[in-house]
Amino acid sequence: MTEIRNEARGNAFFLDLSAALRQRGDLLQRLSAVATLIALVIAFSMVNGTFLSTNNAMTILLQTAAIGLLGIGMTVVIITGGIDLSVGSVLALAGVTAGLLVKAGLPVSIGFAGGLIVGTLCGLVNGLVVTKLKIAPFIATLGMMLIARGIALQITGASPVSGLGDEFGRLGNGALFRIIAMQPNGFPRVVFAGIPYPAILLIVVAVAIAYLLHRRTTGRHVYAVGSNEEAARLSGVAVDRTKLFAYALSGFMAGLAGIVLMSRLVTAQPSEGVMSELDAIAAAVIGGASLMGGVGTISGTMIGAFIIGILRNGLNMGGVSAFIQQIVIGFVVIGAVWVDQLRHRKGS
Amino acid sequence: MTETRSPLVEMRDISKHFGGIQAVRDVSLDLYPGEVVGILGHNGAGKSCLMRVLSGAMAPSAGEIFVDGAKVAFTNPLDARHCGIETIYQTLALADHLDAPANLFLGRELKTRFGNLDDRRMAAEAKTVLKRLNPNFTNHTAPVASMSGGQRQVIAIARAIYFDVKILIMDEPTAALGPSETEMVAELITKLRAEGIGIFLVCHDMHDVFRLCDRVVVMNNGRKVGQHRIEEVTKDDVLSLIIRGELPADWTARNAA
Structure with a gap:
């Protein structure tokens, strides 16, 4: 009897240990991503002295904001077991909508709101096609990718919308705590570039969505749907509504990224964001999200987005061509997923 | 006996078909408090389908369900859960x-x-x-x-x-378990029955069926082919119902003899 009990206790101990190791594994993966990030920063700062300057840090924040925003929406969709290929095109359509509304004489805030609404609507359509027409997410969002891009090009005549005014550019170019000193010669000098609004937006959105995923019922259901859709349905989770929410959120994020980018350029570019859906997927996957669903975190995706952002920035400053950059990022994506799979193989 | 009380759940003339395939045909079934009813039949006999109708995971093509005497219509599993x-x-x-x-x-x-x-x-x-x-x-x-x-x-x-x-549906709860865990489930069923919970037990193991159930319902080809108190039948009788869809020709109630 005592033997059995000891054995049971031994089993329990072993299970505890394996659980601890698994958690350690997750931690290790997260640490390895952070370590990659730090290694990149050190390497680039050794090659180029100005890489580590405050101003460049702010530039990286700015450049990463778009990938990050798209990546956050993408992560939520990927956790449900789906994919959203339309975000790059929706980004363009939303930004162009905002630009055209402002060009038509509406206030900038209304223009931006219009862009966000159009983005969210595109996402909702994606969600409806996936849940009601039961079309695979890859196909549904591939269709939306073509449709949204086509509309963006059609309504602008494929040419950029410019002359939108300073107000339009404030969101993308403004910064908090920017310190400008007047020099004796009458020209202003930027003492501190400040924290760009897009970076602040990214952080606020990341924290809000991370909170939603981990502390709210909706987030719990997002994971459940991706983990086992049938189990979620049988447990009373509103599967369709959860998916609809995920795609609508991704569309909204694409809209947000769109107005930020267009505001940055003070021009509405219908050809903006081509292939940026792939950056967003890469950021989520480098951050540990699984395309099989059920796995992924916002913090991971943020690290993934910064790895891509820093790689781009550092390689640019090092004078590496855009073609080589693509090759490097391609290797990074495959490498990150390979490391992730190694971890899972060991775990099971 | 228990029949003098009102049933916890009553399914009347339930049918379910998928296109031309009739999975369940006109099955009526009831369950009383503190009763364990075994649902038997070979694979594809319609027992899982019938249970999915009751759990709200599947809408019946025809038929009515009553819980505590009140008519219910489940559109999803949550509706069924709200009814216990x-x-x-x-x-x-x-x-x-x-x-x-x-x-x-x-x-x-x-x-x-x-x-x-x-x-x-x-x-x-x-x-x-x-x-x-x-x-x-x-x-x-x-x-x-x-x-x-x-x-x-x-x-x-x-x-x-x-x-x-109030009503528990167990779809082959011991199929993937070892002996000690099976014993745990058996104990649990006994305990829940004592608390007045009604249990539908979908099961293939004759030993468990005869040990745990008060009644057995046998399905064959989507139809209910037999419903007996466990004292009335032998394992051979039940096997005959499962395989041939009828009792042996010379059948008499076991407890009547």
Whole structure:
């Protein structure tokens, strides 16, 4: 009897240990991503002295904001077991909508709101096609990718919308705590570039969505749907509504990224964001999200987005061509997923 | 006997077809408080389909369901749960990436005053109910994918009995279990019956059926071919119903002899 009990206790101990190791594994993966990030920063700062300057840090924040925003929406969709290929095109359509509304004489805030609404609507359509027409997410969002891009090009005549005014550019170019000193010669000098609004937006959105995923019922259901859709349905989770929410959120994020980018350029570019859906997927996957669903975190995706952002920035400053950059990022994506799979193989 | 009381649940003339395939034909069934009814039949006989209709996972093509005498229509599993019908599915229906408390409360999460998930309370409640079912259950925070078949089964059972259950559907609850875990499930069934809960037990194991059930209902080709108190029949009688769809020609009630 005592033997059995000891054995049971031994089993329990072993299970505890394996659980601890698994958690350690997750931690290790997260640490390895952070370590990659730090290694990149050190390497680039050794090659180029100005890489580590405050101003460049702010530039990286700015450049990463778009990938990050798209990546956050993408992560939520990927956790449900789906994919959203339309975000790059929706980004363009939303930004162009905002630009055209402002060009038509509406206030900038209304223009931006219009862009966000159009983005969210595109996402909702994606969600409806996936849940009601039961079309695979890859196909549904591939269709939306073509449709949204086509509309963006059609309504602008494929040419950029410019002359939108300073107000339009404030969101993308403004910064908090920017310190400008007047020099004796009458020209202003930027003492501190400040924290760009897009970076602040990214952080606020990341924290809000991370909170939603981990502390709210909706987030719990997002994971459940991706983990086992049938189990979620049988447990009373509103599967369709959860998916609809995920795609609508991704569309909204694409809209947000769109107005930020267009505001940055003070021009509405219908050809903006081509292939940026792939950056967003890469950021989520480098951050540990699984395309099989059920796995992924916002913090991971943020690290993934910064790895891509820093790689781009550092390689640019090092004078590496855009073609080589693509090759490097391609290797990074495959490498990150390979490391992730190694971890899972060991775990099971 | 129990028949003088009113039934917990009554299914009348339930049919279910998928296109041209008739999975369940005009089946009527009832269940009384504190009664265990075994649902038998070989694979594809329609027993799982019938149970899915009762659990709200599937809408019947025809027929009516009454719970405590009141007519109900389930459009989803949550409707059935609100009527006190809980189901332990053969597949267990667990979300592999979530931990035990998250699975236990999936679809019915406990929340704080501000609508946030109350993970601490869910963990504490899950710990209590899991410990009662299996004292060796300790790794509550691991994803259920990393757990043994027995532990996963315990979570699925805990999810059904934690809430206010009146009618429990168990779809082959012991199929994936070892002997000691099977014994645990048997004890649990006995205990729940004593508490006045009605149980539908879908089962293939004759030994368990004769040990645990008060009544057996046998299905064959989507029809109910027999319904007997367990004292009336022998294992051979039940096997004959399952395989041939009828009792042996010279059948007389076992307890009448």
